[in-house]
Amino acid sequence: xxxxxxxxxxxxxxxxxxxxxxxxxxxxxxxxxxxxxxxxxxxxxxxxxxxxxxxxxxxxxxxxxxxxxxxxxxxxxxxxxxxxxxxxxxxxxxxxxxxxxxxxxxxxxxxxxxxxxxxxxxxxxxxxxxxxxxxxxxxxxxxxxxxxxxxxxxxxxxxxxxxxxxxxxxxxxxxxxxxxxxxxxxxxxxxxxxxxxxxxxxxxxxxxxxxxxxxxxxxxxxxxxxxxxxxxxxxxxxxxxxxxxxxxxxxxxxxxxxxxxxxxxxxxxxxxxxxxxxxxxxxxxxxxxxxxxxxxxxxxxxxxxxxxxxxxxxxxxxxxxxxxxxxxxxxxxxxxxxxxxxxxxxxxxxxxxxxxxx
Amino acid sequence: xxxxxxxxxxxxxxxxxxxxxxxxxxxxxxxxxxxxxxxxxxxxxxxxxxxxxxxxxxxxxxxxxxxxxxxxxxxxxxxxxxxxxxxxxxxxxxxxxxxxxxxxxxxxxxxxxxxxxxxxxxxxxxxxxxxxxxxxxxxxxxxxxxxxxxxxxxxxxxxxxxxxxxxxxxxxxxxxxxxxxxxxxxxxxxxxxxxxxxxxxxxxxxxxxxxxxxxxxxxxxxxxxxxxxxxxxxxxxxxxxxxxxxxxxxxxxxxxxxxxxxxxxxxxxxxxxxxxxxxxxxxxxxxxxxxxxxxxxxxxxxxxxxxxxxxxxxxxxxxxxxxxxxxxxxxxxxxxxxxxxxxxxxxxxxxxxxxxxxxxxxxxxxxxxxxxxxxxxxxxxxxxxxxxxxxxxxxxxxxxxxxxxxxxxxxxxxxxxxxxxxxxxxxxxxxxxxxxxxxxxxxxxxxxxxxxxxxxxxxxxxxxxxxxxxxxxxxxxxxxxxxxxxxxxxxxxxxxxxxxxxxxxxxxxxxxxxxxxxxxxxxxxxxxxxxxxxxxxx
Numbered sequence: 019x020x021x022x023x024x025x026x027x028x029x030x031x032x033x034x035x036x037x038x039x040x041x042x043x044x045x046x047x048x049x050x051x052x053x054x055x056x057x058x059x060x061x062x063x064x065x066x067x068x069x070x071x072x073x074x075x076x077x078x079x080x081x082x083x084x085x086x087x088x089x090x091x092x093x094x095x096x097x098x099x100x101x102x103x104x105x106x107x108x109x110x111x112x113x114x115x116x117x118x119x120x121x122x123x124x125x126x127x128x129x130x131x132x133x134x135x136x137x138x139x140x141x142x143x144x145x146x147x148x149x150x151x152x153x154x155x156x157x158x159x160x161x162x163x164x165x166x167x168x169x170x171x172x173x174x175x176x177x178x179x180x181x182x183x184x185x186x187x188x189x190x191x192x193x194x195x196x197x198x199x200x201x202x203x204x205x206x207x208x209x210x211x212x213x214x215x216x217x218x219x220x221x222x223x224x225x226x227x228x229x230x231x232x233x234x235x236x237x238x239x240x241x242x243x244x245x246x247x248x249x250x251x252x253x254x255x256x257x258x259x260x261x262x263x264x265x266x267x268x269x270x271x272x273x274x275x276x277x278x279x280x281x282x283x284x285x286x287x288x289x290x291x292x293x294x295x296x297x298x299x300x301x302x303x304x305x306x307x308x309x310x311x312x313x314x315x316x317x318x319x320x321x322x323x324x325x326x327x328x329x330x331x332x333x334x335x336x337x338x339x340x341x342x343x344x345x346x347x348x349x350x351x352x353x354x355x356x357x358x359x360x361x362x363x364x365x366x367x368x369x370x371x372x373x374x375x376x
Numbered sequence: 377x378x379x380x381x382x383x384x385x386x387x388x389x390x391x392x393x394x395x396x397x398x399x400x401x402x403x404x405x406x407x408x409x410x411x412x413x414x415x416x417x418x419x420x421x422x423x424x425x426x427x428x429x430x431x432x433x434x435x436x437x438x439x440x441x442x443x444x445x446x447x448x449x450x451x452x453x454x455x456x457x458x459x460x461x462x463x464x465x466x467x468x469x470x471x472x473x474x475x476x477x478x479x480x481x482x483x484x485x486x487x488x489x490x491x492x493x494x495x496x497x498x499x500x501x502x503x504x505x506x507x508x509x510x511x512x513x514x515x516x517x518x519x520x521x522x523x524x525x526x527x528x529x530x531x532x533x534x535x536x537x538x539x540x541x542x543x544x545x546x547x548x549x550x551x552x553x554x555x556x557x558x559x560x561x562x563x564x565x566x567x568x569x570x571x572x573x574x575x576x577x578x579x580x581x582x583x584x585x586x587x588x589x590x591x592x593x594x595x596x597x598x599x600x601x602x603x604x605x606x607x608x609x610x611x612x613x614x615x616x617x618x619x620x621x622x623x624x625x626x627x628x629x630x631x632x633x634x635x636x637x638x639x640x641x642x643x644x645x646x647x648x649x650x651x652x653x654x655x656x657x658x659x660x661x662x663x664x665x666x667x668x669x670x671x672x673x674x675x676x677x678x679x680x681x682x683x684x685x686x687x688x689x690x691x692x693x694x695x696x697x698x699x700x701x702x703x704x705x706x707x708x709x710x711x712x713x714x715x716x717x718x719x720x721x722x723x724x725x726x727x728x729x730x731x732x733x734x735x736x737x738x739x740x741x742x743x744x745x746x747x748x749x750x751x752x753x754x755x756x757x758x759x760x761x762x763x764x765x766x767x768x769x770x771x772x773x774x775x776x777x778x779x780x781x782x783x784x785x786x787x788x789x790x791x792x793x794x795x796x797x798x799x800x801x802x803x804x805x806x807x808x809x810x811x812x813x814x815x816x817x818x819x820x821x822x823x824x825x826x827x828x829x830x831x832x833x834x835x836x837x838x839x840x841x842x843x844x845x846x847x848x849x850x851x852x853x854x855x856x857x858x859x860x861x862x863x864x865x866x867x868x869x870x871x872x873x874x875x876x877x878x879x880x881x882x883x884x885x886x887x888x889x890x891x892x893x894x895x896x897x898x899x900x901x902x903x904x905x906x907x908x909x910x911x912x913x914x
Binding site for chain 2 (some may be wrong): 020021022023024025026027028029030031033034035037038089090093095133134135136262265293314315317319320321363367368369370371373
């Protein structure tokens with residue numbers, strides 16, 4: 019029998035793209051549970067639609083590009099993209115919103131650029147931004163947390179609405195949905211209200227707000243309900259760092275810079291600028307910090323480069339939230355920093371052993 | 377010394393923890409295998425020039441007799457490991473990644489194992505340093521850790537600063553390999569004696585024996601053996617691949633980084649291997665040249681994995697059989713460790729001076745390379761890289777043959793440890809790309825040199841033609857007027873030009889010679905790795 023003569027190393031760590039992606043999916047579970055708890059079943063249905071659409075889109079594109087379909091479907095990267103996109107959508111988005119988003123994410127942002135590893139922009143965020151600028155109404159129709167919804171849709175009712183637009187008799191979509199806490203805060207600030215005025219109106223304790231049928235936007239520290247979703251993603255993200263699936267640099271830099279800049283403005287004028295904790299625990303910050311900005315394909319490569327990249331995202335999130343036209347801004351911040359990655363990579367290289375220093 | 381335990385250590389960036397597989401070969405003491413039926417001695421078992429044959433077919437040789445002499449400054453002699461008859465001199469397969477043949481001397485042992493006259497050096501401390509180095513050179517001792525660099529050159533501090541720290545490398549960080557571990561467990565006193573000789577030759581201020589903390593038996597044995605020796609200490613370093621790399625180990629032990637363009641000796645450090653100093657001890661205190669070495673014979677195709685003290689030139693398959701191995705079960709035979717060792721083309725190759733381990737692996741033991749996926753830039757490689765490179769970036773430059781960019785990203789600081797390939801979730805053979813890119817750079821440099829030589833040759837031809845023309849002219853002039861001062865001056869000029877040309881020719885010859893040596897000293901550039909299966913990757 020002739021001996022095999024492959025090149026060294028002859029052993030390999032038991033990791034693969036599939037195991038990496040699988041762990042990312044597992045790490046999303048705590049945040050997802052909190053999401054379902056506060057905002058109902060819609061997100062689960064959206065994830066299902068997104069995953070199916072992504073696998074179909076991926077398969078078709080791999081066929082067209084004459085790539086091994088099984089090998090690339092099994093890497094689970096399309097599933098991760100689909101799940102992240104679905105988590106970013108309002109829970110009662112109609113099915114076609116999700117499908118269009120997935121189409122742009124998988125076909126345009128990923129496969130047309132060369133597939134796994136070759137896309138300069140985060141596919142899920144490309145899909146999200148396309149939806150946000152094309153369908154602003156659907157994309158800003160969020161649900162209040164379950165305690166304050168006029169009617170709680172069950173799984174079947176959510177599915178009926180997502181697929182057919184049917185709501186149970188006597189329920190209107192407008193009655194069901196409202197702007198997200200960040201959106202409400204932004205609008206109120208825009209109308210010249212101060213944070214304490216908004217707090218007086220919308221920061222009531224649960225009993226009073228129930229009596230007045232006003233949805234509180236402030237939770238204990240962040241957006242009501244959202245703070246728990248964010249805490250769930252934070253937990254999953256810390257587990258990913260512990261498992262060394264992601265590095266600490268991007269999340270830490272991003273959260274620290276967001277906290278710092280919001281803290282500075284909050285200290286300067288607390289009536290016009292929300293607290294750092296509110297910023298950290300509202301919207302998609304934790305999902306963005308641990309699951310989206312850390313997408314390795316589109317992030318900076320070196321340790322110092324990742325710090326710069328994370329800081330850039332953190333600052334852009336705040337700038338857009340505070341002075342931009344959109345209430346939340348993870349997607350724009352990430353995409354803008356994606357553009358800066360080649361520049362960052364070129365300028366921030368680690369010190370090579372034996373070069374300078376001690 | 378008690379200070380040894382508390383010595384401060386430094387860390388390097390990255391590193392990996394592959395599964396060790398070491399215990400399988402440490403359960404039995406070092407074995408002495410049977411005398412082989414045939415001994416094959418390659419002339420080139422070291423870095424540098426191959427040795428010059430000094431025997432002929434039919435000669436009877438004694439154990440320890442030199443059969444080939446060192447043929448230059450960077451070279452090492454080869455000795456007959458037992459008494460017998462030279463039966464063949466010619467090309468034979470050697471353990472090399474290329475699977476090619478090389479000149480070898482084949483000896484048929486006579487079974488008597490009769491020694492040539494030899495004896496110890498009475499008091500090496502009274503010898504001149506050059507005489508001491510010469511004994512080590514004549515003993516054919518080279519770095520037994522795997523590099524095979526002639527040891528006597530290392531023992532020459534030259535004009536460099538005095539050696540501050542002499543590091544004995546007992547790290548043995550590669551999985552499977554246990555030859556240094558077992559040697560330290562069983563022959564600690566001899567190792568310490570050899571280390572003292574090396575420390576004396578280098579006039580080292582202190583000697584530090586570094587052992588990974590997964591070898592407690594070796595650590596205690598070495599500590600016991602050197603406890604009464606001043607300026608010698610033992611440290612346990614954390615188990616981490618590739619801390620056995622000499623420059624990384626220097627950092628761990630001293631905190632100093634050898635600058636990229638310099639050698640350890642330039643910053644007052646020298647690193648020697650356990651097996652090497654043991655060989656130095658045998659050479660000085662017993663007068664024995666390097667005839668054998670400890671080899672770990674392991675892998676699932678052998679039932680009794682262990683370490684053997686094998687004669688240089690012993691066929692590997694004989695050792696495998698003696699360890700209850702089944703050659704037909706081997707799917708991959710690796711010389712060295714699984715991280716940096718290379719796969720051999722056949723099992724009947726000889727053990728050479730740098731064979732520290734042979735892994736006879738079955739099909740189930742080492743998985744075939746998995747399908748290559750595109751790079752997802754996860755950075756696992758740069759987290760693992762001990763040189764703190766960015767392998768994911770280097771990979772692009774290597775793949776697109778952008779050698780300038782690759783060098784800008786410090787391609788040549790890659791120590792080819794394979795940690796990047798080991799951790800890559802996309803199964804990209806990164807280190808293979810880097811070897812290939814290095815080979816590419818060397819080829820380009822050689823071509824540049826060649827064209828430079830051609831240019832110079834052309835220029836001297838032009839000069840010669842001009843001179844000849846001038847000489848003809850001068851002769852014509854001479855005929856005209858025998859005593860024309862201008863013609864005489866011209867003659868003098870042309871003689872000077874001729875002398876210059878001769879000097880230039882000599883220099884060109886030397887250049888060409890140096891070039892030849894350089895290419896021979898280096899491993900053959902490996903073949904280009906298979907491209908990842910991504911059609912539109914380019």
